[in-house]
Amino acid sequence: MAEPGAVAGVERHGRPRDPENDAAILNAALDLLIERGAAGTSIEAVAQRAGVAKLTVYRRWRSKEDLLMAALEHARNPDMDEAPAGRTIDELVTSTAELLSRPRFRALIARVIGASVDYPKLVTAYTERYLRPRLDALAEIARQAIDAGHFPPHTDPGVIHDILAGSIGSVLLQHEQDVTAAQVESRLQALLRHIGYRP
Amino acid sequence: MAEPGAVAGVERHGRPRDPENDAAILNAALDLLIERGAAGTSIEAVAQRAGVAKLTVYRRWRSKEDLLMAALEHARNPDMDEAPAGRTIDELVTSTAELLSRPRFRALIARVIGASVDYPKLVTAYTERYLRPRLDALAEIARQAIDAGHFPPHTDPGVIHDILAGSIGSVLLQHEQDVTAAQVESRLQALLRHIGYRP
Structure with a gap:
């Protein structure tokens, strides 16, 4: 999934990952949590906001709760x-x-x-x-x-x-x-x- | 809308109202607010939980926010x-x-x-x-x-x-x-x- 030129790391489960994608996904998740609340946020909406495929999100985080937790932990804004x-x-x-x-x-x-x-x-x-x-x-x-x-x-x-x-x-x-x-x-x-x- | 035998009061807008219905609606709204949150609560779900027609709810309260506010004010449980x-x-x-x-x-x-x-x-x-x-x-x-x-x-x-x-x-x-x-x-x-x- 890594874009050409992206700095690819290694994910816990061995998949290549794109740190820029990750950051975009986590920022989108935080924004949506603030705008719509946890119940009103979906993985689909996060993917759309971040400009990535839904599968890209699911590959990293198994559930919406995991994703939102990661967004809170990641947040450095x-x-x-x-x-x-x-x-x-x-x-x-x-x-x-x-x-x-x-x-x-x-x-x-x-x-x-x-x-x-x-x-x-x-x-x-x-x-x-x-x-x-x-x-x-x-x-x-x-x-x-x-x-x-x-x-x-x-x-x-x-x-x-x-x-x-x-x-x-x-x-x-x-x-x-x-x-x-x-x-x-x-x-x-x-x-x-x-x-x-x-x- | 008053059931036979119900003590009918007079609503602000002049409609007859059934206090038992009102109490059932407001209790259902409070329960759903606690169970599902405001975003997850709909007037339809409140009507269903209270066992009344959706129109009965809409006749009394214009919006979900008005209904939830009334539920909080009414609550005497x-x-x-x-x-x-x-x-x-x-x-x-x-x-x-x-x-x-x-x-x-x-x-x-x-x-x-x-x-x-x-x-x-x-x-x-x-x-x-x-x-x-x-x-x-x-x-x-x-x-x-x-x-x-x-x-x-x-x-x-x-x-x-x-x-x-x-x-x-x-x-x-x-x-x-x-x-x-x-x-x-x-x-x-x-x-x-x-x-x-x-x-």
Whole structure:
């Protein structure tokens, strides 16, 4: 299936694969998941959007759920990758608020949660591959901030984690309204001040 | 359309209506929303599940979104109505944790959030009619607890609100795993202790 000139790798099952095709398929799958949701996305529609034959998709992924999971794992675009980053709690709050105010990010999270009833592995894949590494990094930043005296000494880093993870829920339940980064940031800061955050 | 013997009311548009039909239709719509999501639910399927003619549904509700909104507003069944209740913060935490551990409630919230991209009015209806009255009651309980000295004097009741609203998000992002009421309760209590809750 590799096009002339394409860099062909070797697939798990021994088939030649075309990395450009793979990327096009996974990007198309992510776009369709956001636009139509998991139930409204078909392998056929993904193939069409990616400009490849349906069989090319089926050769790589056995089911729609596998394909959507791969799309979530693969995603290295601004909607997915610019997740909460930063080296201090304040930077983390700012980047989390910015991320949560993006319509496309909110749509993606809403789609993943909405699909969780039918495709429970999707939300697990998303949580494990995407959220958990970032929340683990957050817990480490929280521990450093506690050590540095920015929180009361007996603060549980898990509580700081729960506050930031919980902010996703509050924002998703205001979907129709515009939520600005400044609003989310001010609410997160209020929560942190209440648990004794003094930077 | 009223069956003989049915208590006929008067519809907004002047048509006679059958309250038993209405209840059957709204219950069927809620069940299908939970089972299949908004995108997977059709007025035809609702009519079939409720055992009424499709026209009977269309006479009352102009669109699927209107019907699903009415179903959310109408819902007075254990999945919807036994929302956070209780007269103290502790009772409220216990009932919230119990509610969040119910698979059917979690499925409903996931479906509503998942539908928010296509049907933004749905999540607004759910929030306004269902969540907001309960969160307002919570804010009042929080104010009483602050006045009673169970929180530090300058505690913002909005922060207590955000903690409980945020717990929904954390729980939804663990959909595949079983979440017990005891786990949710212990995390909520940890958050509240960190903001100085001393009952």
